[in-house]
Amino acid sequence: MRSPFHSEPPYEHGQAARTAVLLCNLGTPDEPTAPALRRYLGQFLADHRVVEIPRLIWWPILHGIILRVRPAKSAAKYASIWGPDGSPLAQWTRKQGLLLQGWLGEAGHAVWVRHAMRYGNPSIASQLDALKAEGATRILILPLYPQYSGTTTASVFDAVYAWASRTRNVPELRFVNHYHDHPGYIEALARSVEEHWKAHGQPDQLVMSFHGVPERTLHLGDPYHCESHKTARLLAERLGLRPDRYRLTFQSRFGKAKWLEPYTEPTLIEMGRKGVRRVDVVCPGFTSDCLETLEEINQEAREAFLHAGGQEFHYIPCLNDRPDWITALSAVTQQHLSGWPTAAPDKAALEAAREHARQGGAPAGRCPVAH
Numbered sequence: 001m002r003s004p005f006h007s008e009p010p011y012e013h014g015q016a017a018r019t020a021v022l023l024c025n026l027g028t029p030d031e032p033t034a035p036a037l038r039r040y041l042g043q044f045l046a047d048h049r050v051v052e053i054p055r056l057i058w059w060p061i062l063h064g065i066i067l068r069v070r071p072a073k074s075a076a077k078y079a080s081i082w083g084p085d086g087s088p089l090a091q092w093t094r095k096q097g098l099l100l101q102g103w104l105g106e107a108g109h110a111v112w113v114r115h116a117m118r119y120g121n122p123s124i125a126s127q128l129d130a131l132k133a134e135g136a137t138r139i140l141i142l143p144l145y146p147q148y149s150g151t152t153t154a155s156v157f158d159a160v161y162a163w164a165s166r167t168r169n170v171p172e173l174r175f176v177n178h179y180h181d182h183p184g185y186i187e188a189l190a191r192s193v194e195e196h197w198k199a200h201g202q203p204d205q206l207v208m209s210f211h212g213v214p215e216r217t218l219h220l221g222d223p224y225h226c227e228s229h230k231t232a233r234l235l236a237e238r239l240g241l242r243p244d245r246y247r248l249t250f251q252s253r254f255g256k257a258k259w260l261e262p263y264t265e266p267t268l269i270e271m272g273r274k275g276v277r278r279v280d281v282v283c284p285g286f287t288s289d290c291l292e293t294l295e296e297i298n299q300e301a302r303e304a305f306l307h308a309g310g311q312e313f314h315y316i317p318c319l320n321d322r323p324d325w326i327t328a329l330s331a332v333t334q335q336h337l338s339g340w341p342t343a344a345p346d347k348a349a350l351e352a353a354r355e356h357a358r359q360g361g362a363p364a365g366r367c368p369v370a371h
């Protein structure tokens with residue numbers, strides 16, 4: 001009989017414990033085309049965390065109507081924001097991963113950073129497989145959503161649990177729920193607004209627009225509404241804005257149900273009609289520019305405000321690759337890594353751990369590496 005010690009991995013000796021961070025974002029289509037959108041929306045809108053309608057009712061609507069009509073319309077919107085390197089959300093998320101890896105390295109942590117998408121590519125499962133194959137034994141799951149919502153954060157966690165349920169040797173896992181009130185995050189937001197104001201002066205009103213969710217999620221206990229309000233209050237306080245100088249609104253409503261109010265675009269139209277001359281819009285819940293900020297806010301909402309009588313509309317970009325934002329992400333990461341060793345492991349032990357992962361354990365009843 002095989003000795004139980006044969007399957008004991010080399011990192012048990014403490015030399016090759018390897019810590020990794022998986023930055024998780026929502027995802028985006030591979031191309032701005034109707035077929036790519038159909039694949040992406042098919043995966044996204046089938047998630048019961050996102051649409052909480054019983055399958056029996058939702059499935060015919062999704063497959064019979066939405067996936068026939070929406071892909072072409074959404075593809076045209078994506079085409080209007082697509083860059084030379086693809087989807088802005090994908091580009092910024094990739095860059096944030098690389099920068100965070102560098103920042104953590106400079107702070108003396110030998111931590112791997114990868115990024116993954118909840119829908120589309122690279123998937124959470126494929127990136128967790130890759131980290132494990134590289135020898136990671138401890139993984140911090142860091143969603144790129146500062147405010148917790150069951151529709152986003154918990155859905156990322158679901159994907160991690162689903163991967164873990166199919167994995168024999170599960171690494172140690174930690175999860176970041178939120179950082180909506182983290183001083184580094186608030187500071188980065190405040191500086192992004194202040195830099196804009198330094199260059200362009202101040203507006204009559206600052207609109208802080210967050211992605212919406214159905215209102216019923218608030219009554220069912222989802223903290224997203226409250227966390228968005230706390231972020232907005234902290235940002236306003238840090239900017240020294242009185243309550244009558246800013247508004248919190250919710251955008252991107254989907255379907256006919258009531259979502260969190262006030263809605264962004266109707267609020268901007270009302271402001272334009274009431275004679276507000278200039279508004280600046282910032283989207284603190286989005287950590288990367290994406291369709292919802294570049295098209296819905298900077299194109300559609302801009303036009304709606306100006307058409308309603310507003311004179312000047314300024315869109316303040318998301319945190320993207322701002323150094324103060326990467327510093328904040330690095331601070332959140334370091335707080336959550338506390339107690340996990342992050343020193344560079346012994347090279348030979350690491351190679352042994354990788355070999356272990358490559359061999360898938362002890363295929364011939366014999367452990368492939370020496371302990």
Ligand SMILES: C=CC1=C(C)c2cc3[nH]c(cc4nc(cc5[nH]c(cc1n2)c(C)c5CCC(=O)O)C(CCC(=O)O)=C4C)c(C)c3C=C
Nearest residue numbers: 026027028029050074089149151152211213254290291292
């Ligand atoms: C169907 C319901 C939706 C809920 C609930 C929802 C919550 C939610 N979404 C984000 C962040 C993003 N959403 C983005 C796009 C997007 N969102 C929905 C629907 C819901 N979102 C759809 C159908 C789409 C796709 C575009 C479209 O067809 O309209 C994006 C942009 C992705 C990109 O590729 O650029 C982001 C980011 C949050 C934070 C959130 C809840 C808090």
Ligand SMILES: [Fe+2]
Nearest residue numbers: 026211252292
């Ligand atoms: Fe969304």
Ligand SMILES: [Fe+2]
Nearest residue numbers: 225226227229
């Ligand atoms: Fe609330």
